Amino acid sequence: MMPKQLITLTVNGQEREIAVEPHWTLLETVREALNLTGSKEGCGTGDCGACTMTVDGRIVTSCLMLAPQANGRQVTTIEGLQSNGSLDPVQQAFIDTGGLQCGYCIPGMIVAARNLIDTNPSPTLDQIREGLGGNLCRCTGYAKIYEAVELAAERIREGA
Amino acid sequence: MAQETRVRESTGADANGHTAVGRRVTRLDGAAKVTGKTVYADDMKMPGMLHASVLYAPHAHARIKSLDTTRARAVPGVFAVITAADLPDYNRNDSNRTGLIFPDKEVLFYGQPVAAVLSEDPHVAEAAVEMIEAAFERLPEVLDAVAAMEKDSPLVRDPLHDVDRSEERGHVSVETKETEQEGEPSNIASSAPFERGDVAAGFAEADIVIDRTWRSAMVHQSYIEPHSTIADYDISGELRVWTSTQAPFHIRNELAQAFGLPENRIRVTATEVGGGFGGKIYLTELMVAALAIAVQRPVKYIMSRKDDMLAATPAPFAHIELKTGMKRDGTLTALQARLIYDSGAFPGAPMLPGCMLIGGYYRCDNIDIKGYEVLTNKVSVGALRAPGAHNATFAIESNMDLMANELGLDPLEVRLKNAVAEGDPMPNGQIYPAIGLRECLEAIADSDVWRRRRDVEAMPNRGIGLAVGGWLGGLQPASAIVCLNPDGTINVTVGSADITGTNTSFQQITAEVLNLPLDMVNVETGDTKTAPYAGMSAGSKTVYTVGRAVKAAAEDLRQQMFELAMKRLEVEPEDMEVANCQVQVKGAPDRAMTFKRFGRLSTNFGAPFPVIVGRGTISARKSAPGFTAQAAEVEVDPETGDVTLHGYAIAQDAGFAINPLSVEGQMQGGASQGIGIALWEEMQYDEHGRLLNPNLLDYRLPTSRDLPPIETIIVEVPSEEGPYGARIVGEPSIVAGAATIGNAIDNATGARVDEVPITPERLIRSMDKL
Numbered sequence: 001m002m003p004k005q006l007i008t009l010t011v012n013g014q015e016r017e018i019a020v021e022p023h024w025t026l027l028e029t030v031r032e033a034l035n036l037t038g039s040k041e042g043c044g045t046g047d048c049g050a051c052t053m054t055v056d057g058r059i060v061t062s063c064l065m066l067a068p069q070a071n072g073r074q075v076t077t078i079e080g081l082q083s084n085g086s087l088d089p090v091q092q093a094f095i096d097t098g099g100l101q102c103g104y105c106i107p108g109m110i111v112a113a114r115n116l117i118d119t120n121p122s123p124t125l126d127q128i129r130e131g132l133g134g135n136l137c138r139c140t141g142y143a144k145i146y147e148a149v150e151l152a153a154e155r156i157r158e159g160a
Numbered sequence: 161m162a163q164e165t166r167v168r169e170s171t172g173a174d175a176n177g178h179t180a181v182g183r184r185v186t187r188l189d190g191a192a193k194v195t196g197k198t199v200y201a202d203d204m205k206m207p208g209m210l211h212a213s214v215l216y217a218p219h220a221h222a223r224i225k226s227l228d229t230t231r232a233r234a235v236p237g238v239f240a241v242i243t244a245a246d247l248p249d250y251n252r253n254d255s256n257r258t259g260l261i262f263p264d265k266e267v268l269f270y271g272q273p274v275a276a277v278l279s280e281d282p283h284v285a286e287a288a289v290e291m292i293e294a295a296f297e298r299l300p301e302v303l304d305a306v307a308a309m310e311k312d313s314p315l316v317r318d319p320l321h322d323v324d325r326s327e328e329r330g331h332v333s334v335e336t337k338e339t340e341q342e343g344e345p346s347n348i349a350s351s352a353p354f355e356r357g358d359v360a361a362g363f364a365e366a367d368i369v370i371d372r373t374w375r376s377a378m379v380h381q382s383y384i385e386p387h388s389t390i391a392d393y394d395i396s397g398e399l400r401v402w403t404s405t406q407a408p409f410h411i412r413n414e415l416a417q418a419f420g421l422p423e424n425r426i427r428v429t430a431t432e433v434g435g436g437f438g439g440k441i442y443l444t445e446l447m448v449a450a451l452a453i454a455v456q457r458p459v460k461y462i463m464s465r466k467d468d469m470l471a472a473t474p475a476p477f478a479h480i481e482l483k484t485g486m487k488r489d490g491t492l493t494a495l496q497a498r499l500i501y502d503s504g505a506f507p508g509a510p511m512l513p514g515c516m517l518i519g520g521y522y523r524c525d526n527i528d529i530k531g532y533e534v535l536t537n538k539v540s541v542g543a544l545r546a547p548g549a550h551n552a553t554f555a556i557e558s559n560m561d562l563m564a565n566e567l568g569l570d571p572l573e574v575r576l577k578n579a580v581a582e583g584d585p586m587p588n589g590q591i592y593p594a595i596g597l598r599e600c601l602e603a604i605a606d607s608d609v610w611r612r613r614r615d616v617e618a619m620p621n622r623g624i625g626l627a628v629g630g631w632l633g634g635l636q637p638a639s640a641i642v643c644l645n646p647d648g649t650i651n652v653t654v655g656s657a658d659i660t661g662t663n664t665s666f667q668q669i670t671a672e673v674l675n676l677p678l679d680m681v682n683v684e685t686g687d688t689k690t691a692p693y694a695g696m697s698a699g700s701k702t703v704y705t706v707g708r709a710v711k712a713a714a715e716d717l718r719q720q721m722f723e724l725a726m727k728r729l730e731v732e733p734e735d736m737e738v739a740n741c742q743v744q745v746k747g748a749p750d751r752a753m754t755f756k757r758f759g760r761l762s763t764n765f766g767a768p769f770p771v772i773v774g775r776g777t778i779s780a781r782k783s784a785p786g787f788t789a790q791a792a793e794v795e796v797d798p799e800t801g802d803v804t805l806h807g808y809a810i811a812q813d814a815g816f817a818i819n820p821l822s823v824e825g826q827m828q829g830g831a832s833q834g835i836g837i838a839l840w841e842e843m844q845y846d847e848h849g850r851l852l853n854p855n856l857l858d859y860r861l862p863t864s865r866d867l868p869p870i871e872t873i874i875v876e877v878p879s880e881e882g883p884y885g886a887r888i889v890g891e892p893s894i895v896a897g898a899a900t901i902g903n904a905i906d907n908a909t910g911a912r913v914d915e916v917p918i919t920p921e922r923l924i925r926s927m928d929k930l
Contacts, residue, residue, distance in 0.1 A: 023283070037203035038196020040434070042384040043465040047856035050384050078196035087194065095190035098821040101660065101829065103193030104384040104434030110194060125869070132864040136856065138384055138435050140825055141832030143869040 007071040011036070012080030020067040027051045027062035029070075030077060038078040038107045042136070049135035052108030053077050059115050061134070078107035081114060090114045090152040099148035101139035109135045109145065117153045125150070180671035180678060181884050184821040188664045188683060189432075201388035201404050201431040206458035209390070210239055210278040212451055213285035214461070215292050216470055217267035217274050220303070220537040220849025221316070222296035224265060224274070232277055232291040237284035240455050241292065243275040248453045250418045250446070255320040257473070257506040257540040258327070258414065261447045267296070268317050268505035269539045270850045271470030276451055278459060301849045305502035305534040306479050308347040316347050316505060316535040323349075323507050327441050330410065330696040331543050333635045333783060334512045336588045347535045349507040354515050354529040354587035362494025362526030366485025368566045374555040375915040376898060377842035378477040378502065381544050382861055385434020386468040391449040392458040397421065399449055401428045406657050407441045407696030412688040414442055415449055429687040430657035437833070438543030438698055439473055469854035473542025474843055476509045477502040478551035482518065486563040490574045494526040495519055499552060501533050506540035509533040510548030513632065517895075518552040519587035521597065521628055522560075522578035529587055537849050543698065545830055546631040546891035550837055550898050554916055557627035557899030561906065571626055571903070572610075575789075576601050579628075586632075596813030596877030597628060597787040603873045604789035607809035612793065622795045622806070623908025629834075629895025630787040633888035634699020635780040639692035640709040642670060642717045642774035646763045648741060648756030650674065652683040652713070654706055655694035660890050661822035662702045666710045668818055669883055673714035675738045676755070692777075700888030703818060704784055707883040709776040717774025724762075724769050725753050784879035784887035788812040790831060790896040792904040798927070801920030803839055803905060809871040810896075815879040815887030827893045828870040834897015836862045842917050 004019040011034060018033050030036050030053070039062060042050035046061040053062045054076045081088040090113050093099070100106045109132065116123060116131040123131060128149045129142075137145060192198040229241040240246075244264035253259030262274055275292055279285040300314040307313060320341050338352045363369055389403040399421060405411055408430040416423045433440055444461055452459040463472070478501045485494040497518050503509035511531040519527045564574040579601060582594045604610055604626065613624045641653045652670050656662060663683040670681045685691065694706050722733035725743050729736065729751055737746050744752035762769040793807040810831045817823040840860035844852040853859045878885025898916045906912050911926040924930045 021283075031203075036196075037199070040200070040385065041202070042386070043856045045465065045855055045857065048384055048465075078194075082195055087191070091191075091194035094194050095186050098184075098186065098825050100187070100190065100193050101825055102383070102385070102433060102435045103189070103198050104200065106193050107196040129864045129867075136384060136861050136863060138382055138437070138833070138861065139829045141828035141830075141862075141870050142864045142867050143828045144825060145864070146869055 005068060007068055009070055009073065009075050011075045012077060022068055024067045025063050026053065026065040026067050026070045029067040030062065036077055036079050040104055040107060042104065049112065050105050050108045052111045052135060054111060054115055059112055078111055081110065088114060089155045090117065093148040093152035093155065097144045097147040097151055099140060099144040105135060105137045109137060113149050113152065116149065117156055121153060121157055123149065123153060178672060179675060180668045181818045182816065185664055185668055185678065185819050187661050188667055198432050200385055200434050201390060201402055202462050204390060204402060206390060206392060209458040209460055210280060210455065211282035211285050212276045212278055212448065212459050212461040213282065213289045214273045214467065215275045215289050215294065217270060217272040219267060219296050219298055220270040220301040221299040222267050223299060224263065224267060225295040225297050227275060228293040229275065231293065232288045235284060235288040235291055237279050237281050238277055238288045239280065240278045241275060242451055242454055246454060247450050250450060251420065253322060253324065254318065255322060256324045257508065258442050258446055259324065261450050269537055271539055273447065273471060278451060278455060301537045302347060303536055303538065303845065303849050305477065305500050305536050308534050308536055309532065313347055315345055316537055319345055320349060320507060327410065328508060328510065330407065330636065331438065331547055331634050331699045332513045332632050334516055334588065335590060336512060338512065349503055349533040349535050352512060352515060352531045354519060354527065357526035359494045359496045359526045359528045363485045365487065365493045367488040368563050369483065369485045370559050370562045371483040372559060372914060374480045374482065374558060376478050376551040376554055377917060378474055379544065379837055379841040380469060380474040380843060380859060381437040381439035382856065383435025383437060383439060386463040386465055387440065387444050387472055388462045389444045389448040390458060390460045391452040393453045393456065395456065397425050399426045401445055401449060402431050403428065403445050404433050405430050405440050405442065406433060406436045406659055406698050408657060408688050409655060409693055410696050411442050411445050415445065418446055427687050427689040430685060433657055433659045436659050437545045438547055441542065441696060441698065443473060465856060466854045469859065470851055471539060473540060475544035475547065476541040478514065480551060480555040482555045482559050484559045484563060486567065488567055490569050490577045492522050492524045492578045495524045496528045499531045501548065502536050502538065503533045504536060504538040504540035507533060509541050510543065514548035514552035516587055516632060517549050517630060518556050521556060521580060521630065523580055523584055527587060538845065545833060545894040549629065549631055549895040550834060553629050553895050554898040554902065557896065558902055561903045562912065572601060572605055575628060593782060593784065593880055594877055595785050595787055596875050597630065599875045599877055600787050600789040600811045600813055601628065603811035603875050604791050604809060607791055607811065607871055607873060609791040609793050609807040609809040609871060616793055617907065621798055621908055622793065623904045624791060624793050625900050625902065625904025625907050626789065626791045627896040627899035627903055628787060628789045629892055630785055631700060631888060631891040631895060632785045633704065633783045634701045635783055636695025636701065636705060637779045638694050638705040638709040639777040640706060640713040641692055642713040644717060644755065644759050644762065644772040646759040648754060648759045650676065650681045652681065652710060653686050653691055654710065655686060655691035656702050656706045657697045658685055659697050660826055661819065662706065664822065665703050665707060665818045669707055669710050670714045673711060674718060676741060680741065700786065700890040703886050704882045704888055705778065705780045707886060708778045708881065711776065711883045712778060713774040713776030716776060717772060720772050720774065721758055728753060782881050784815060784882050786813055786888040786892040788892040788896055790900045792900045794901065794904040794908055796905060796908045796923065801923040803918065805835065805866065805868060807868055808835065810893060811873040811875055812892055813875040813877050813887065814889050815882050816876050816885035817874050818884060818886050820874060823874055823889055824872045826890050827872045830891065830893025831870050831897060832862050832867055834894045835867065835901060838898045838901035838916050838918060840917050
């Protein structure tokens, strides 16, 4: 085993000091060291998007980012989306439209969808299709995911 | 935009008299999944757990000369290195993929597991695998299934014996005379003939005969969660397995046979399945259980994406020769087919359902169909959503369009004219029950996509295509238990893995029978020690069979409450009903006992009633085949061969959609997989049988950029036995995509590509531009 190094991550608003081996990915660190297992590894090569998190507000495939690269930065995972005991409007919309089946891609998909709406509050269908292009879903054919994002954006605009 | 998705809270009946079934209901597991709380096998840790990493064969066919693990064992942190020589005793059967953990003499495909390293640190295990010194002597690789059938072909492997086909039977029930490998050594694992009438006479009658060969690539299920398994064994003989599977009871039975353990000492928990599509039945569990038995510690094995692409059970390549004849009026006169399915190094290719479907969509007096399951030195295949069906359907539905085009007939009309209906024979002589193929064709005619046909055809490089698909479905007995809690709420326990939202459908069925609001009913999938038996969640049969058992169990519970209430309500059970969370006298709802009161009176100290537990068990002998018709609008770039999908529609017969929201989800998901097969997905091997694209970048799945919203039309032709008329739903949706897209491309370009996926290169070649 390689010597560990100490890094500081702010994960879902909470500052955490973690000893990591230098080759650990951000995904592995969050799942194994912090026991936040919502983010998934579907491929380990940045192709599927199941591990999507935001780092300093930008989307990353956390299976490709080494933990030391995230040192000192703000990380948001699926566990950070609900607040005050209620679901994020994006989470609720995925339930309401049937935008989820097996669920494995969903944590990454929802983090990506929330980020999309944060940067573009009124995305068109084409913008949604483009914006989620890095997140593979094998179950839904995406149709109900598009509906979920449209519904969530609408509810967020209306202040729901 | 977003449709109404919540079931209304009141228990008042709708127009069909239903209160809970037939409504759009959100999933029971929705909140857990959107918050990341759902626990998949990879999210679990056991005390003392070791991680396994596997050495995969680097050749498609080779003799193992030596396997030296000395250096690997010496790596700090390695707990054990296990080869065939180190495995515990098990009932080995080299004829089945799942009967053989590690080979000791010969490897039969690139990626076959050869040995495993165990460590508390997965990185150490992975690194130590590289330190195993394995020497191989290469043997001739047999890679082409058609050439492998020749008498002088080298042999893929030693002869087969005692082939276990129980997994295949879980997907589809086909009665036929199948011949297993016999006589002279050969690479043909099995074959089956289906004959009716006189094809020579049929072709003589025809005004047009089309004779073509259609090929469809090996494709991967590509669930986003790779195979994931944990096993633990204690010295008293208890084996526990947590695994991402569609088939916990099947695994229990297989492990019991493999290790000579009684079935009551094996506890298989189907963890949440992160996508299965037929590919997660039984694969890694035997190896992981054997490793756990060998080291007496919990062992976890998570396939990397590469492992999964190399060594899981993808869907087969097929080569299908199809000759069909049609009269000028559109009558199909003869159908002759030779279907060759590439099974890889072990038997298991879905040749039978392919044969049944190629001759199963249209009435035809003269058929001659021969199916072959052929071995090659490639990874062995398994099920992918209606296994074998898309290959055969690509062939027949392409031929149908070619004949219609030649005769100047409308492709929809030709299909309607010949489509099978109740009472028509299948290729094996079985008679169709009530089915909805014609109704699906009529429905697709009304889709937005098909109705734009004339306008689209007037545009350059654009076209619209149509095809049908179907699946016969599996059958297996099922059971369920429904319990009344002290507070009047209901728990349902089933043994079926919930891969498509079936537990939500069971919630609806139970709420319907007991006339309760949905939130009074909860549903749990138990493990093989705590749940009543269920067949594998495959063959589209879970709602069709387990749903019937749930309905019977809820009815049993209701009847028990009626009988217990006789004394207090002073009427016979037939004069009682359930409504408003109570058992009440018909016409006198104030004479009633609430569910809560029943709950207390059957559970409290000194309570007068016995505990109220409903039991439902069923056998299933009548299939309820499901059909679909699909339409696509495509645009082809004539310079590059790129295909853009502008619209896609699917009509499918669900019998009765217990939950239209999830039925639509199944239709859209399966259709998208069919589109992937049509345009992008292909496992590519080099000339030595090595997989070239074992990742999700080079193995190209449909993305949101590729797929427009898929239009759905639910057709309902009730089945005879399914709950409320429901029939099979999950699988038919994948079947028609390859042919639908191929027909649309022909409509756009006049070019016919005889192989899926229809890559830009293949399309440009068909357009004679290369």
